[in-house]
Amino acid sequence: MIGEIRMRVTKDGADTKILAMVTHPMETGRRKDSKTKELIPAHHIEKFEFAINGKTIASANLGAAVSKNPMVGIKIKQVNSGDKLTISWTDNKGEQGSADKTI
């Protein structure tokens, strides 16, 4: 199912690592359907954003060469228990989604 979001927050030494994955086909537009032999249109996430308590901390720009079901990792200095982590994405077809997690 496109747009299912999973997040993992872990301590990495003094820093905090945030890993997020969104299910998405990330079609490049160069692949042919094995049955119809037609090119499958490009369909990939463009913006992939991380926010804490509503403030954007990281904003990734993904191209079609990012692997299917993109998994993106960032690190921040500190999170506090009770902080709200939001992952949001938009794709080249205008589809979008987001999910929250309380740390």
Place this chain on the structure above:
Amino acid sequence: MNTMKRRTFLKGALASGIVVAAAGAGLLHPTEVLAAAYPKKAFGDTDVNKTLTALFGSSKHSPSDKIIIDAPVQAENATVVPITVSTSLKADTIAVLALKNPGVLTSSIDLPGAIGFYSVRIKMGESSDVLVVVKSGDKLYSAKRLVKVTVGGCGG
């Protein structure tokens, strides 16, 4: 919530018009504008310098040993090549380029509130250098790493 996201996205798309003009003037983009707009023009080009200019307003980068690229020496699966970038530089933006891909820019990340770290999984068409460019203030720094792949990654 959805309406707000669409408006923010549209604001970013409108802002990109100004960003392209700034690129023409050879100026590096201010971080706030970059964080909003998707740099569509930077994707799909095989020319590294044109790609960097579209993304950062400049293609001049200096190698830095403060950028560490963690990547497989030999990737078993060319459609899922894990790349991890760590840098002690104050990174505003990190870009990952696969130099033999049909569009060299795989992705970039703006880091208004996160430290110099970015991990992503990419498709590689063939064995090539992976070039990482970090924008720190007004300067671009880079590091390169050869990644070999066993099978073509574009599914063709």
